[in-house]
Amino acid sequence: MTYFKTAIIDIGSNTIRLVLYTYDPLRGLKEVENIKSVTRLRNYLQVDNVMSEEGVQELEEVLLFFRDILNDYHIVDLRAIATAAIRQAQNSSEIIEHMWKNTGIKIELLSGEQEAYFGYFAVAHTLKTPSAITIDIGGGSTELTYFKDKELQCSHSFPFGSVSLKQQFIQGDTMTNEAGEKIYEFAKSNFETLLWLKGAQLPVIGIGGSARNMAKLDQRKKDYPISGIHQYEMTKEDFTIISNEVTSLTFEELKQLDGLSSDRADIIAPVIIVFQALMDVVGSETFQFSRKGLREGLVIDRILKDNPTAFNKYNVFERSTKFLAAEFDKPLEKTAHFVQLTEMAYFEVCKIGAFSYNAEDLHMLKQAARLFHIGEYIEVDAASQHTFYLLSNRSIDGISHGQRVRLALIASYKNKDDFSRYSEPFMEWFSKDEFKKMRDIGALLKFVYALDASKRNIVESIAMEQSGDNVKLKIYTKGNAMAEMYQANRQKKHLNRIFKGEVSIHFIEKEG
Structure with a gap:
């Protein structure tokens, strides 16, 4: 297509x-x-x-x-x-x-079943969560699905929603405690009729405008340092705190609440009660959010009918980075060699024991290589800053917000000082050891970028040998690597931070 x-x-x-x-x-x-x-x-x-x-x-x-x-x-x-x-x-x-x-x-x-299906379809193709319960509360109906390993297992549509619940249980625009209790019991008794919901102990994923408002309210309360709600996650405790705050406010107070759309001020309270009832029936400790729902499900389905390989729900992150890289003029053919060199370098560093091999680390490193310094598209001299801002604040399908920040820190790596500055708002998100690992991986990526300086695929392979604390790096080339040699020696300091001893670099041009 x-x-x-x-x-x-x-x-x-x-x-x-x-x-x-x-x-x-x-x-x-x-x-x-x-x-x-x-x-x-x-x-x-x-x-x-x-x-x-x-x-x-x-x-x-x-x-x-x-x-x-x-x-x-x-x-x-x-x-x-x-x-x-x-x-x-x-x-x-x-x-x-x-x-x-x-x-x-x-x-x-x-039909209600079709509405539920296309909501699930969007979630499965844009979130990393393998198994979950989804809920989409509209004005007149509520759709639920259960999927396992990205495959739909069950779905149901209930003929009640935010507007109909307000009509049925609430007099005026403010929900009383008594009305809230009645809505909770009504929703809970309906949900308990679905045996596949009871005690499923899976994350609940909210779709639609009311769910988005919940995420925004929680982010406002926490002074959240990055933007976007797609795959944002709240604990049950977080959810209860927001619920207690919202249900205690009058309609006029709700209309003034930052993070809440004014046109949902009169229906947000019953929606939150329904979410709570579902979490209790499911036994869920986690509430996630999807910005993609029914409409995206319809469009993705349409695209897949014409091009069956356009989307793959099992490698959402890879597809998302592919599209993002192309948007900033780094299509696969431009970055493939750099990604290959990065993978070689990672294995060599693991071989001599500086890194402990981890499949997830390698996966993140390869995606970061695809997106390394995409901020060059905006301004070369400020590539690192633009890269970090773009990746940390851009909705990226298939990864959590924590992983998104991890990706941004690695792909924007320029030096230790900038890394520390970018990391500052996220000190509670990661441990000291995790920050060190991200910094070292970013430093490796920064050095390997120098080995593709002329963008001519001159470097063919990399080998590392260790003698005591010192490391000998052999770089095999298929032609004149003057540009790569110059940049590699400039960026050698990043390797020196990974290894305890001195790193010596040797370029070896292959004959023929």
């Missing part, structure tokens, strides 16, 4: 969104625009579950607005999907026909 633009219109019970995406095989999938309208369609369902004329007109106005945007962006590839509000409406067929006639937009009505 070549480059293309596509759009998803997601007609939910609380909001209607238009999200525009681009995709190309080199740089991957990108969200380029996200426009929402808070329509609360669920509120237009009458006692007989017929959507009122007012609700139909509200939907039509939003779709006409979105159609104008699609025309301005010249996007013809569109998938418009509707979930609980339209699914639960007795006049859903009439609504869909009306929208096709009046807006030219064909709406696809998803």
Whole structure:
């Protein structure tokens, strides 16, 4: 599949969104625009579950607005999907026909099972977690899935969500303690009907806007040093603290709370109660967050139908670094030789005992080599600073936030002082030994980068020999390595920090 633009219109019970995406095989999938309208369609369902004329007109106005945007962006590839509000409406067929006639937009009505599946599909292809329970609380329904080793095992859709729970249990805009207890018991009793949930003792992964708000609230409370909520993780204790804070506030106080979208101020409390009920039933100690959900699942599924190798849920991190490197003008063909040299050097350092071989360390090192000093794309003289900021604050699929900082520290390595400066906000994240390992691995990477100075693949192999504390480094080349020789001697100090003794460098040009 070549480059293309596509759009998803997601007609939910609380909001209607238009999200525009681009995709190309080199740089991957990108969200380029996200426009929402808070329509609360669920509120237009009458006692007989017929959507009122007012609700139909509200939907039509939003779709006409979105159609104008699609025309301005010249996007013809569109998938418009509707979930609980339209699914639960007795006049859903009439609504869909009306929208096709009046807006030219064909709406696809998803079942609860389909909605759950595509949420799982996005999580499996963008998070590293191998097994988990997912929950996506919309305005009118709640979707749950259980996946094991990235394979879907069970799924279910409940016909209640944030807006319907508010309608059923809360008078006004502020949830009372009594209402909160009723919501908890209601959600818990529903969840307990699913035997695959009870005592699963797996992480719970939250999808959707309300889950995102929970993550943002926790990050605000902790003065979190990096951005992004994708694969952010909270403990049950963290969750309880945020829950107690939020459920104690009035509606007016919630509207002023940093990290909480004002349009969710009246529905965040019941959502948190539902999350807590699920964690209790599952027996989970960990709550994770996914920024990718239903819409991304639909787009990824579409791409995979045309190109079955475009995404692989079992090597999410590698795919993500591949796309990221290409975005900053370091495609695989440019970095392959450097990555190969880095792997050689790592094995040689392990062979003489300076490092203890660790498969995870090597994996992280190879990905860091792909992304080493990508900040050069912005400014060569400040490559290290830009690299650290980009990698530590960029959402990278397939790794936790701690691993993201680890990647950033290694791939941005310039010298010991800059490493210490970048590390300062994260002193509680890693142990002293972990910082030393990252610094040494970064120093090795910085030195190996010198062996590819001319970008001509001159260096073919590396060998290390140890005599006492001293190390003899033999570098075999297939041509004139003047540039590599100069840079290697300049950067030798980084190797000296890894080894106790002196490092001597010997370039050996192969004959023929």
